[in-house]
Amino acid sequence: MQDIHSSNALNNFRKAVQAGDFLITAEVAPPKGANIKHTIEMAATLKGRVHAVNITDGSRAVLGMSSLAVSVILLQNGIEPICQVTCRDRNRIGIQADLMGAYALGIRNILALTGDPVKAGDHPDAKAVFDLESVRLLQLINKMNHGIDFNNKILEDGRLDLFPGAAVDPQCKSWSGLQSRFEKKIEAGAQFFQSQLITDFEILEKFMDKIASSYNKPILAGIFLLKSAKNARFINKVVPGVNIPEHIIDRLEKSKYPLQEGMKIAAEQIKIARELCQGVHIMAVKKEEAIAAILDLAGVGK
Template sequence: MYTRFRQAIKNQEFLVTAEICPPKGGNPQHMVEMGTLLKNRVHAVNITDGSRAVMRMSSMAASVILLQQGIEPICQMACRDRNIIALQADLMGAYALGIRNVLALTGDPVKAGDHREAKSVFELESVRLLKLIQQLNHGLDFNEKTLPDEPLDLLAGAAVDPQCKSWSGLQSRFEKKITAGAQFFQSQMITDFEQLDKFMNQIAVGVDKPILAGIFLLKSAKNAEFIRKNVPGVLIPDELIKRLAEAPDPLQEGVKIAAEQVKLAQQLCQGVHLMAVRREDLIPEVLDLAGIPPVNSIT
């Protein structure tokens, strides 16, 4: 079964995805409003799963709510909070509810979030989760026993960090994720496009799985400094922070920077993954400024 996202991959279109956080409470109205604004501008919307170990609504439940509004989700699934039984149960449940795209993640450490006394599971990590999804797609459970009620057909994706300091570690993990069945990659926030170019030409060269560059909307110099300090692995150069600090309208400057980065990514890889925490409504403006047209309907 082809979804719009899967069809766009097959057609080798320039892919556009965006990230939305589920609500922190029982009312999904704001999430639905943001998703509706993005509906015809992105191929699919990522629903985070306890990102930064902050408690929010289940990514699966939030994905189903968006699906009911005609918005195609990519349901993130992290290993931090689930053992092997729960991971398989959620993957089967997600598929039965109509979810077709999953991003397999290890998950951020509990100490980074708002429930620091919670217990982590981490029975699997992202590579082994990808292998598990591949097995379920072939009609086998973790123990390689046949699923009596039909296999799944999930499109599994993975995260990648082209700015990783360990080049050999980056290459090893990327290759393992390809072998484990990753069908697409969404990157961490990219600010060093020379490094992305190097990654695409040295590690991802010859790989037929699309790489989507992570583009983050920086709202102000203070916002950029906070992210640089508190989000592991994020590299934000001083010149970007200076540019935001000196701008008469920092938020609009952030939109311009994001659009410039989308244009850079167009020359290097197969798509972009846009992150605009609590300002997802500005993503269409970023795309307009970058000259990215609305996405096509499935054909």
């Protein structure tokens, strides 16, 4: 496979989107502490296998190293990042400052997120900000790309050129709410969408046919590595809107090697998604080293 991260390009992900390629991204968690060695090692296993690596920004409101800092370190190691930016912890001044800093440091891909509620995380008494939410964050990025700040004042030292994306949940119970929110994100400037983890591919197909097909923006289906039946039941319990089917849980429970079975399931889901949308976003929490093998099983990324 030709390495998709050529040294002379800062944004191969954007080029792949614009070329209509089948897109592969994966998620890597930042460290909790000063030692970033493991994060770099996990991201390195994906170099040349995925178009970009997502770095989470306080996912589940749990403390971790700055997504901006980790994204810069990955870039220094020849790995193209998608820097997640949430609205939970910073006001519009802080977010704009971070976006300018990210651009100056070579980051181009931004995933604009509202952010998980503080009460869900490991600092439940922290003060949430939520000065903006994801649609307004996308609007802000669009403004800064056009050389103005949130208050429509000129960015005297030059415009940005960020490539913004957004999240989408095709399994949202409110179809009208899903459509409205998706269209608002398109209007606000989202150039790609990464979905929450998909468990019902018939619903994904319906979303693609009824909503997404009207817009020429890539949807990357969220593929989640289930490590065991216990893990699957936990996900069903704590992740809103997710319903991992019993037949999947049964497969994991009956398998002598549940992690390997989970990898097979993820690979099967990638194959299904490839027939429905333009890409996949792979999440393997604390098992990022398994992602390359999942791609091999699915026959993609080569």
